Amino acid sequence: MDLRELDTPALLVDVDRLDRNIAAMAKxxxxxxxxxxxxxxxxxxxxxxxxxxxxxxxxxxxxTAAEVTWLRAHGVTDLLWANVPVGPGKVALAVEVARQGGLTVTLDSVEAARPLSTAAAEAGVTVPFLLEVNTGHARLGVEPDHAVAAAEAITALPGLRLRGVLTHEGHIAASADRTSLEEAGTAAGERLVAVGEALRLAGHPIDVVSVGSTPGATSAPFVAGVTEARPGTYAYHDANQVRLGSTTIDRCALTVLARVVSVQRDGRAIIDAGVKAMSSDTIAVAGSVGVAVDPAGVPLPGVTFAEANEEHGFLFHSGGFAVGDLVRLVPNHACGTTNMWSHAYAVRRTEVLAEWPIAARY
Ligand SMILES: Cc1ncc(COP(=O)(O)O)c(C=O)c1O
Structure with missing residues (x-):
């Protein structure tokens, strides 16, 4: 089937680009x-x-808990839950999956650790965990200077075992240019390695030193002492990663297919993909909703996906769109767009190969 036969909007994954992105990161x-x-x-x-x-x-x-449950159901036995399991459902899931073996969770405070410790001890289970450290993103994570004290407090509780340290160096995306981004990634990796060393000196066995992001995948993991990298966006890449210099537009594997539904005003084409197809993630920062490319995935110069309502997108252009025309939109943030959809079509250029379910959404 050709993608021109699909109803729009539709989420597309270009399998050749996907395979290339996966192979490049693995290499x-x-x-x-x-x-x-x-x-x-x-x-x-x-x-x-x-x-x-x-x-x-x-x-x-x-x-998320749903991602843990979904991947476990597919038989993936080595899972890192890079989030703090707070709340009865998440605690119960963490204990149950840890009982089966192969799950490591993330903690950054003794307050979050206590209910997990109680549940684990009651079940006779030991839950392995990584201590999250703030290396600049200032979201989760203990400050580096407090890591030893936090580890002492958490490991004094029953039912928990410290395996290592983790950070998400997401702040490096705010760097002024690629050179300073690489430097910021390296600095984040160095901060995390230093915390791991301080914990070892305090007597804790630290086997895992885990960094993770797509823009940081060329810097933070290559600091001596880092043992693990957790990039995610690289599988699809997106317009944000193009802006950050992590990739180029011709490697972006995820697009939303849309049709022009109205051309009532000069210089504007209205398409049937809006915020509910793209997600509103990072629109303000990027100054657009995504990047328009043609049905074969080739960029459309002079076309800006400038605004979006729920089911309507505004393409600003210098002429040439007619009702019924197809466009593909590279999202700013692939992860946010994925979460809007229940399935994607796997495509090779304009040929539709398969329909793939998307799982574990809210
Ligand atoms: C904890 C954690 N690890 C890894 C990643 C992957 O980062 P990226 O999406 O830049 O590949 C994220 C993304 O937000 C994250 O929150």
Whole structure:
């Protein structure tokens, strides 16, 4: 089937670009000491996760309880839950999956650790965890100076075992240029390694030093002492990663297919893909909703996906659109767009190959 026969909007994954992105990231870690543990939240799609594992990933990273449950159901036995399991449902899931073996969770405070410790001890289970450290992103994570004290407090509780340290160096995306981004990634890796060393000196066995992001995948993991990288977005890449210099537009594998539904005003084409197809993630920062490319995936110069309402997108252009025309939109943030959809069509250029379910959405 040709994608011109699809109803729009539709989510498309270009399999050749996907395979190339997966192979390129796998190659950059092959032969190094650093294990690759891709973040599953970018695709939430087993066809993608399976390809990442086949390419040599040691296991997968999850953010939500639903992702843990979904990947476990697919038989993935080495999972990192890179989020703090707070609340009764998440605590119960963490204990149950840890009981089966192969789950490591993330903690950054004794307050979050207490209910997990109680549940684990009651079940006679030990839950392995990584201590999250703030290396600049200032989201989760203890400050580096407080890491030893936090580790002492958490490991004094029963039912928990410290395996290592983790950071998400997301702040490096705010760097002024690629050179300073690389420097910021290296600095984040160095901060995390130093915390791991301080914990070892304090008597804690630290086997895992885990960094993770797509823009940082060329810097942070290659600091001596880092053992694991958790990039996610790289599988699809997106317009943000193009702006950050992580990739080029011709490598972006995820697009939303849309049709022009109205051309009432000069210089504007209204398409049937808006915020509910793209997600509103990072629109303000990027100054556009995504990047328009033609049905074969080739960029359309002079066309700006400038605004979006729920089911309507505004393409600003210098002429040439007619009702019924097809466009593809590269999202700013692939992970946010994925979460809007229940399935994607796998395509090769304009040929539709298969329909892939997207799982573990809210
Ligand atoms: C904890 C954690 N690890 C890894 C990643 C992957 O980063 P990226 O999406 O830049 O590949 C994320 C993304 O937000 C994250 O939150």
């Amino acid at each position: 950059s870690f092959a032969g190094s000491e650093v294990a690759l543990r891709p973040h599953a939240k970018t695709s939430k799609c087993w066809e993608v996760a399976r390809r990442q594992l086949d390419a040599g990933a040691v296991g997968m990273t999850c953010s």
